[in-house]
Amino acid sequence: MEMTSRDFDVDILVIGGGVVGCAILRELARYDASIALLEQYPDVCEGTSKANSAIVHTGFDARPGTLEARLLAEARQLWPEVIARLHIPYLQTGALMVALNEQEQATIAREIVPTATANGVTLQPLSRAEILEAAPYVNEQIVGGVLVEGEGVIDPFWTTRAYCEHALLNGARLFLDERVNAVEVEPERLRVHTASGKTFSAALVVNAAGLWADELARLAGDHSFSLTPRKGEFLITEEDHGVAQIILPVPSQVSKGILVTPIVFGGVLLGPTAEDVSDKRDLATTTAGQQRIRQGVGRLVPAMATASTVRQFAGLRAVSSTGDYIIRPSTVSKRLLHVAGIRSTGLSASPAIGRYVGTLVGETLGLRLRTSYREGLPEPLSEAAHEDGEVICLCRSITRGEVLAALRSPLPPQTLDGLKRRTGAMLGECQGNLCLPRLIELFQQEQGRDPLSLEKHAPGSRLLVERPTRLGGVPARSGERPK
Amino acid sequence: MRKEQMSVHTLEDMPLMEDLHEGEVYDLAIVGAGLSALSLLHSGAAALGRTVVLDYQEQVGGLLRYLLPADGFEAEWELLRDFQLPAGVRLLLQTTAVGLLPASAAEPTHTLVVRRRQGTAQLRARQVVIACGGVECPREHDAIPGTRPAGVMTPVLALQLLARGYLPGRRALVYGDSRYALATARRLEEAGLEVITAAPTSGNGRSVRLCGTIQEICGFPRLSAVRLRSHDQQSVEVEADTLIYATGLLAGTHWLKGSGVSLTATGTIAVDAHYRTTIPGIYAIGAVIRPQLDHESSLRMGKEVAALLPGGVL
Amino acid sequence: MKLNGAVSVSAPREEVWQIFMDPAQLCRVVPGCEQAQRLDDTHYEAQLAVKIQFMTIRARAHGALLEAHEPDHLVAEMVGEPLAMAGAFRAHLVVDLVPIAGGTEVRYTIELSMLGRLASLGEAIIRATANRLASQFAANVAQLFSAQAQEPGQR
Structure with missing residues (x-):
């Protein structure tokens, strides 16, 4: 890579390192073309992709005939191979939609089942007794429900990273911390400028900027769609009370409602709320939101109304002005392809979105498939990539070896949250307060990072300020004395 | 020293x-x-x-x-x-x-x-x-609402950073009135930080500057303020780039x-x-x-x- | 975590019993067992490579035979440590061999404890893995005897 140059020439540029952008990058890497991805944050999977229910959804409730429904159906066929080839943690838990009264039961029969049938998903009707037998933790007040067998849970960070690593393995390039601030449309090329002063010239640009896709379009002079953020708050509990299936309420007109979802690595995810907000960076959790979650889940799984929480977070999903996925060329140039308005189904549909967009781009540019293409990723934590070491993260028993393996991976973390998602360190009871200094040291040792420059997540989230002139505290190491 | x-x-x-x-x-x-x-x-x-x-x-x-x-x-x-x-x-x-x-x-x-x-x-x-x-019990354990910025920590992290020669921030709100919390506040002050102590009224006789319970953590990507509610239901926003959460x-x-x-x-x-x-x-x-x-x-x-x-x- | 199961094989239980007493034979039916040695009459050691859904965990394990009532009942315990993780597992195994028409039913109960990092992989993943291993074990046992039935003399 031309490290000194500020100008980069590629065939295809993907903007946005979320699950959709990375899935597209992976498919584009099949072609004999130079491809690159720009992400505004210091890690992939930082926007909508990081804060969601982590469900691989069958799309049983999608509006039949939409592109979303079609791609969700295609994704169902693609997932098994993606999970196997990329070694992604996944559990097919199944989902139970439970009716709390006869009216909800009627909604299932009248609306849910026919929609699912139209989408090619078979729902299995269950009596109250059958549900309580399979899921004894469910509210005894239910009157019945349906099982959606194909629903499962996955690690969204792992998925996004695996897509990206697979693309990198096949020659794609990744530019983190690059926020686009201008797009010049020329007849044969698009020129994309970033806040750091780089310029990327590409024959085709894929706009996978998630929540910011409308703003990116506007930079190119395209005002054809707009996206509004909808906030969803979640909370995580480590007590699972036996929850082994996804428990869904019967949806209302406005929302799919608040769910109870097992987490692939243990614990239970409760949420989301659905609140339209104006600020695309508003990720604050609120007392009211957390209360709404408790009320919602309490109707499904009573024990979850009071289960103690270990973490809370909020995510923003993009609601489009069209009500369906927006996958089409821009109104200003055929060389700018929008992949926007992916709502909350981006993770579930990602393999099919990648395939669909990959094919579209390949045909548009008349690309040939690459002769050497690696079909999968090596297995994680294989012995070659691993070494022994003492425990660093006390709460989760994560060793130095595991942290080093992450820091030396093809897509190493640049931030502490990035390291957290790759290793599980800092996710335990103390949230990293005990081991963080050791992790800072390992960042310094492996990446030569000045600890003062190390960030938690977003640009500007530095942990430390300049060194003091006087020191307090006991020396960290034997023999060291305070200066 | x-x-x-x-x-x-x-x-x-x-x-x-x-x-x-x-x-x-x-x-x-x-x-x-x-x-x-x-x-x-x-x-x-x-x-x-x-x-x-x-x-x-x-x-x-x-x-x-x-x-x-x-x-x-x-x-x-x-x-x-x-x-x-x-x-x-x-x-x-x-x-x-x-x-x-x-x-x-x-x-x-x-x-x-x-x-x-x-x-x-x-x-x-x-x-x-x-x-x-x-x-140490972190903010997440008590489900304190608000943003998730850098600069929120418990005493053991702040003290370890000081011991390694780093400052965790410039203006810290130390929340908690245990001897441990107050000694941490003094240590931060000695290291050159501006420190505000706060705690819910507990009546243990130790003095903190502000009495109130944490309502919200504000600011992103770095902490900018902490909102406290006093016993008379007044909401106070305390500007700080660091929160030392010392509740248990x-x-x-x-x-x-x-x-x-x-x-x-x-x-x-x-x-x-x-x-x-x-x-x-x-x-x-x-x-x-x-x-x-x-x-x-x-x-x-x-x-x-x-x-x-x-x-x-x- | 407790797992129960049973598998029917077309062999007399004396023959099935011998499998459980022979580390090399046992290794052929335990999923992920790469190598096993006898240390003494009641102690074994083994190298395992257990495929959990998204990765393979390599471990060394020590087993002890706690009870052996030939030819129908045995209790064994195995403690293993993964090489690349800070943790351990303990499996407490109770096996009963029950004669049935045309062969033997192998009934087993396994109580599995996960410690350290293995525990933080989550119970759901461990349970899914354990269930898969149990059915593989049953299939391996059944296959071992059907192979023997077809190819007498080859063991």
């Missing part, structure tokens, strides 16, 4: 893996080398037979060692400063117990699964004293999952008046049975259990 150097037990003292003698059976294994464990050793554990002590950290003294010496912790500092490892006691630092398999038909002694730099090993002992303390300790019992050692509803180890857990031969002392930031009973418990252990001395 420092009057005396504390006694130092470091990695260099640590025997190599080969010296672990995996097959060997100890009379006593102590999990944790914090204040309660040191108090136990100081009170005559040498009389208890072949003893091994292990700790996750690089030095003895537990979480409090990052703060000491400090006002209000004179006895703790004295113990730590003057501590000498009794002859015959093996100290394994940077050695973490990740599991406990109590005695069974297959194995008549208790087995600790421990992790060290060289790998995972098993330590066998006839008696085990769990003195592994706890971890959580017993470090996650590694005992599946061991059969009974826990209480709050996650501490259940013990009787003689520090006996529900499994014969396994005892627990210190913060792991009574989690408090001030470790008020740790020294006493170490001393008492030393006398209670079979072979112990009064």
Whole structure:
């Protein structure tokens, strides 16, 4: 890579390192073309992709005939191979939609089942007794429900990273911390400028900027769609009370409602709320939101109304002005392809979105498939990539070896949250307060990072300020004395 | 500035893996080398037979060692400063117990699964004293609403950063009125930070600048303010780039999952008046049975259990 | 975590019993067992490579035979440590061999404890893995005897 140059020439540029952008990058890497991805944050999977229910959804409730429904159906066929080839943690838990009264039961029969049938998903009707037998933790007040067998849970960070690593393995390039601030449309090329002063010239640009896709379009002079953020708050509990299936309420007109979802690595995810907000960076959790979650889940799984929480977070999903996925060329140039308005189904549909967009781009540019293409990723934590070491993260028993393996991976973390998602360190009871200094040291040792420059997540989230002139505290190491 | 150097037990003292003698059976294994464990050793554990002590950290003294010496912790500092490892006691630092398999038909002694730099090993002992303390309760545990910015931490992180020569921020709100929280506030002040102390009204007689409960954490990507609500329901926004959240300790019992050692509803180890857990031969002392930031009973418990252990001395 | 199961094989239980007494044979039916040695009459050691859904965990394990009432009942316990993780597992195994028409039913109960890092992989993943291993074990046992039935003399 031309490290000194500020100008980069590629065939295809993907903007946005979320699950959709990375899935597209992976498919584009099949072609004999130079491809690159720009992400505004210091890690992939930082926007909508990081804060969601982590469900691989069958799309049983999608509006039949939409592109979303079609791609969700295609994704169902693609997932098994993606999970196997990329070694992604996944559990097919199944989902139970439970009716709390006869009216909800009627909604299932009248609306849910026919929609699912139209989408090619078979729902299995269950009596109250059958549900309580399979899921004894469910509210005894239910009157019945349906099982959606194909629903499962996955690690969204792992998925996004695996897509990206697979693309990198096949020659794609990744530019983190690059926020686009201008797009010049020329007849044969698009020129994309970033806040750091780089310029990327590409024959085709894929706009996978998630929540910011409308703003990116506007930079190119395209005002054809707009996206509004909808906030969803979640909370995580480590007590699972036996929850082994996804428990869904019967949806209302406005929302799919608040769910109870097992987490692939243990614990239970409760949420989301659905609140339209104006600020695309508003990720604050609120007392009211957390209360709404408790009320919602309490109707499904009573024990979850009071289960103690270990973490809370909020995510923003993009609601489009069209009500369906927006996958089409821009109104200003055929060389700018929008992949926007992916709502909350981006993770579930990602393999099919990648395939669909990959094919579209390949045909548009008349690309040939690459002769050497690696079909999968090596297995994680294989012995070659691993070494022994003492425990660093006390709460989760994560060793130095595991942290080093992450820091030396093809897509190493640049931030502490990035390291957290790759290793599980800092996710335990103390949230990293005990081991963080050791992790800072390992960042310094492996990446030569000045600890003062190390960030938690977003640009500007530095942990430390300049060194003091006087020191307090006991020396960290034997023999060291305070200066 | 420092009057005396504390006694130092470091990695260099640590025997190599080969010296672990995996097959060997100890009379006593102590999990944790914090204040309660040191108090136990100081009170005559040498009389208890072949003893091994292990700790996750690089030095003895537990979480409090990052703060000491400090006002209000004179006895703790004295113990730590003057501590000498009794002859015959093996100290394994940077050695973490990740599991406990109590005695069974297959194995008549208790087995600790421990992790060290060289790998995972098993330590066998006839008696085990769990003195592994706890971890500080973070903001997430109490579900404090707001953003998730950099600059929110518990005292142990702030103190470790200071010890390594870094400042955690410039203007810190220290939330909590334990002796530990207030000593941390003083340490931050000495290091050059502007410090505001705050706590809900607790009536323990220690003075903080603001009385109120945390309502919201504000700012992104770095903390910009903390919103407090006073007892008269007034909302106050305190500007700060750092929040030191010092509300309590959580017993470090996650590694005992599946061991059969009974826990209480709050996650501490259940013990009787003689520090006996529900499994014969396994005892627990210190913060792991009574989690408090001030470790008020740790020294006493170490001393008492030393006398209670079979072979112990009064 | 407790797992129960049963598998029917077309062999007399004396023959099935021998499988459980022979580390090399046992290794052929235990999923992920790469190598096993007998240390003494009641102790074994083994190297395992257990495929959990998204990765392979390599472990060394020590087993002890706690009870052996030939030819119908045995109790064994195995403690293993993964090489690349800070943790351990313990499996307590009770096996009963019950004669049935045309062969033997192998009934087993396994109580599995996960410690350290293995526990933080989550119970759901461990349970899914354990269930898969149990059915593989059953299939391997059945296959071992059907292979023997077809190819007498080859063991």
